[in-house]
Amino acid sequence: MNEKLLLQIARKLKEVRKINGLTVQAVAERADVSKGLISKIENGRTIPSLPVLLSIIGGLETNAEDFFHGFGNGEPHQDVRVIKKSEYDPFEKEEAEGFFYHHITTTEIDKLTLECVMLTLKPGAKREKVVTDAYEYKYILSGNVTYLIGEDEYELEAGDSLYFNGRIPHVPENRGTEDTVMLIVYLFDHSPS
Template identity: 30%
Template sequence: MNEKVKDIAVRIKGLRLLAGYTEEEVADQLGIKLDQYKLYENAEDDIPVSLLYELAEIYKVNITEILTGTSPKLHDICHVKKGEGLKVERYDQYSFESLAYKYSNRKIEPMLVVLDPGNSPEMVSHKGQEFNYCLEGKMQVLIGKEKFELEPGDSLYFNSLLPHKQLALDGKEARFLTIILL
């Protein structure tokens, strides 16, 4: 695992210990098997973004704190210049860039996502609602058994508890803005 994943795992373990929870208790709260949770906490497996959000909720911290080890400080305005968003490397198939990571107590999580054309990620689900806006390329969004094709300018809003994934089409990279209601 890369150093970022190891750092996140250390922070998650530290938060669990500070909260006084056992590994079993956290695994139960997340609805996953204890063995899988241990893999995450020991940096032996990549932690899905949806689980990071759930862990942030359990520990009452901002996800930025889990990702970077620092708490966001801005309360009224957060300006992020092009290319300066917080890179969130969670899956090989997706490249995430958090666009409001400095803003404290966010109610939404806006991210720039780049889809790798050669990969097919697993379906994911997470609490909240999600908005996808295609910026470049052509992409497909699978929600349950339904398929939606998005081209630049197209958008899709959905219940993110439904299993979903995004795919780049035509063998080319696709970029989209996603906004997740936390």
């Protein structure tokens, strides 16, 4: 499945859930799935089967036609694309405190999907380690961060960068007193293994 479509599903699920004033738990109960599965789907970390997705859409108090309205690539191929700061799309990922994301762009290149995100990490921000189906590149724009990847810790400051396989459990921690801002590039490879 196309990574851009997965991100659209994740964002739309969360958007409709919030508009309808539903909790993750309420949607999970209505769709007869686990709360953890809803959270993973909303965060683009897992792909639901079609029957499960349709059950979740029903649990959102909407229908498939309304849910998928406006989906698609939306843009013809462009060799140059300017994205203004005002176009960055704020979104939430996993249940976390102090993690503020802005989606910049997602681009398909052959069998690869490149997603660029800006993350502001507040001092003392918290969440559990996560995994992604992507290679991740982080560039620290300001502040300091401790990246926990597997059992190892990496101390980074403004100007430093980090590249790793997102399938290794990981989490950034801001142990300082100022915000940390980083550019994140996810590289999803859809080539057959």
